[in-house]
Amino acid sequence: MATRREVLLDAAITVLGTRGIHGLTHRSVDAAAGLPSGSTANLFGTRDALLDAVVERFAARERAVADEVRARLCPTTPAELAQAMTTLAHEATGPNRVLTLARYAILVEAGIHPALRAQLLRTGARVNDWFAQWLRIAGSHDPDRHLPILANHWTGVVLHELAVPDPAFDPSGQITALVTALIDPRPAEVPT
Template identity: 45%
Template sequence: MPSRREQLLDAAIGVLGNQGSRALTHRAVDAAASMPYGSTANYYKTRDALISAVVERFAERDRIGWETITTFVRPANTAELAAGLIGYVQRALGPERAVTVARYGLFLEATLRPELRDPLAESARELRKWAATWLREIGSADPEGDCEAVFDYLDGVILHQLAFDGQVGGDWQAAVERTVLRLVA
């Protein structure tokens, strides 16, 4: 059972991902969490404090998610890796769409608030370490470099799919498969 704090932060992620950063207010988070007015403000006095806490919650959720994934997923070759990454993108665009939109909203917020960059970057580095391990295990000559290229590419695919909803770029799944096979081969 998530704590009250986690419930509020998860609700804040939902507000950010479903309504945008301008809608992220203490009152909106209270409503989204089905908690009394003032609940969010009791934990986070300012909007900046709330956003900083949301960044920390993202890092925590990412770590838990990747720990779970790495216990079940072990690609044995580049084709399996590509299939797993396509599944990741499908989830980011489907059931996790609001979380994905919120993530990109935080990335944009970090362009204006440099204090958010370090926690977001640290979380990204941790995730990429796990992914680089997969690349090393399937024989990549440069697992860290290949990981950077693959993750940066996937960020672009996800961002374009969110922004253009398939109107630009054609068959992204086939493109991901080709690109991953080319980058990691």
Template identity: 40%
Template structure:
């Protein structure tokens, strides 16, 4: 990805995450990026192309964040994972709030625009490539299903914190409860 294209997509994420989907226009991205009018439309001819580009950039940025998370998880144990994931969720709901809001806007748009779904599916598959082995390392008996459940909880925690911010946001309690429940085998009781 060229620096200019990345700069435009990062500006588009900020527009989408701070102003909403209706305000995501080529002109708004040009202004946010501090570039001359027409810069965004030169890179992304249509709004659909812009939306697809934003979605691909979101996947790239979030995957990098999850990859950085993985570095802190060797060796993996539940307590360490919960601590690091909790830190990431607080970062996403504070410093990268725009990123999460932009992603959720596009997820909702994908509900009525199926052409956006392949990029979302590809992103989830990339994330599963990292998360499924982690769940295996934590002792999961069904790592693929357990990782999907964990992602669902993460999405719910993010939405809840963004919609109704709590100053003492502590996702670790819910993460620990879920992982303990998922990873406890019937023979362990």
């Protein structure tokens, strides 16, 4: 059973994902949680304190989604990696749409709040670690180079779909083209 704190933070994530950063107030979180006025302010005295806690809760929820995906998928080839990334894009823009919109709202806010930026880098490191592991398993000989290219492309694809939804959304072609262009599953040649 969720604690009162978790209920409030989940409500704050919903507010972020449905109304954006400017909609995030103590009152809007109270209303979204269905709790009495002042409930959020009692736990998080300032908006910055609320936002800091939201980032931690958000990161925990995203890690849970990532862990669930990792339990289902383990791509071992570039084609399987592209399919896994496509599956993740569909989940991010479908069942996890509000959580993903909250992530983008937080990312934009981090552009003007260095403390948030540092917090996001810290909480995102785990996701980067498992994605680098997927890259290695799929045959990448340079995951440090390939990770930002693929992750940034994926982020852009998802952002575009969130901003301009397409009922026929299917990023598989472009993701497959990029993954297979970057990752050559043949063993790396050792210079002589």
